[in-house]
Amino acid sequence: MAMEIDSSLERLLQGLRAVAEGTRLRILALCAHGELTVSDLVEILGQSQPRVSRHLKLLVEGGLLERQQEGNWAYYRLAERGPVAALGRQIVDLIPDSDPEHALDLKRLEEVRAGWAVKAESYFKRNAADWDRVRALHVDEARVEAALRRLIGREPVGELLDIGTGTGRVLELLGDKVAAAIGIDRSLDMLKVARAKVFRAGLRHCQLRHADMGRLPFPAARFDGAVLHMTLHYVEDPGVALAEAARVLRPGGRLIVVDFDEHDRSELRENHAHRWLGFSEARMARLLEQAGLVAEAPERLPGEPLTVCLWTARRPANDTLTSDRTGARQTREVG
Structure with missing residues (x-):
């Protein structure tokens, strides 16, 4: 002693x-x-x-x-x-x-931050056309964001993990509802944009990290909540990503997945690098179960032609699994 x-x-x-x-x-x-x-x-x-x-x-x-x-x-x-x-x-x-x-x-x-903002705006201008074309295919983002805020706000969240944070929009959106948050992404360009936005919003309790969602650099059972917002359809192996998200959740912690319902717009795969054409309710339920999570019925927001779904799943409160950092539950599913 x-x-x-x-x-x-x-x-x-x-x-x-x-x-x-x-x-x-x-x-x-x-x-x-x-x-x-x-x-x-x-x-x-x-x-x-x-x-x-x-x-x-x-x-x-x-x-x-x-x-x-x-x-x-x-x-x-x-x-x-x-x-x-x-x-x-x-x-x-x-x-x-x-x-x-x-x-x-x-x-x-503040002058340094202003310089970041100029670079972020330039990045948006170079990529805005593709984003706008995809946005036009589904329900208005304001409705999606309102639904996500409502789901997160149902119960207190101490520390949140935003997986595939991209431009940091989820941190901006939910920053006032969590005690602390970390956004991770593999794209260094996206993280630069996210940092500029997080600074501008004054979110001192939010961090950004360069990391792979298939191998999260965090110990098991660290976070109260996690979000995968319009990210999973890009992932080669969704089962691995969901297993890793489940691993870092505390017992009783929640995962919210926001993504497309199953669809047939193959041009999104060809022109916008989508790996999966959305997820059916049955497939997502199976993936979440394989990750060791208990899922609720999804909330559906119909659009034309794409529908956005919000799936909420929870790590069981009596789950004391402490897998290694690669996630002992990981299972592979193709197709």
């Missing part, structure tokens, strides 16, 4: 030493507003890249910041877990907004 106490005290002292420097305190305050790269911080602080990198290394080692590698980029944000995480949040809360240096840092942060 004495050794554990000594270790905890040492980690706390390391955290205090790490933040006891002016630039590192400024970095901590900036990263409390969301995920930032070294380049972002160099631009805001006006300091060299090696110096900023050294400060970041000390803050990560001190347990105050978390580092997430995505391709060639590393993103830093305020630590969410660990014995020193609460210390970081308390220190940030003590920094007065009226402090001139801090106020200038926040102004420069």
Whole structure:
């Protein structure tokens, strides 16, 4: 017991030493507003890249910041877990907004965000035509989003996982209904757009991660809820994706799948990379059951010609499965 106490005290002292420097305190305050790269911080602080990198290394080692590698980029944000995480949040809360240096840092942060927004808008313009053509085939998105908000709002959600977050729309939509959220996607371009939107919306409790939905980088039973929004029809093996979603749900946690009902619009496969032409109620029920989830009857939103369905499924409250990170329940289904 004495050794554990000594270790905890040492980690706390390391955290205090790490933040006891002016630039590192400024970095901590900036990263409390969301995920930032070294380049972002160099631009805001006006300091060299090696110096900023050294400060970041000390803050990560001190347990105050978390580092997430995505391709060639590393993103830093305020630590969410660990014995020193609460210390970081308390220190940030003590920094007065009226402090001139801090106020200038926040102004420069807004300028960096504005640059992200310009890049996001450019990305949307290049891809909007294809998205608009698909949207025109199904029910109005406002109805789908209203239904999703209503389903999530039926009971409290502590931490939500948005699987295949794309542009981060689900985080924007549900951010006010959850205590914390993480959106994952394989596309680094999409994640850049999502980060710009999450920053603009002020969703400091939402994170973005580069990850594969077939191999989620999270421990079993971490999340209260998960969402797969208009994503599953792109997936080569839906059974694997659903099994992974089930694995990271806590017992009693909910998964909501939003996708197309079964249809015959083969041009979506040929022109828009859809792997599956929607999912019948029977097939989705089977996939969810194979993932170890108990499904409710879907909510159907008819469109012309495509119908959107919202399937809600729950991990049984008495399910104590703790599979390895690849998911022991995974089953393959083709066709």
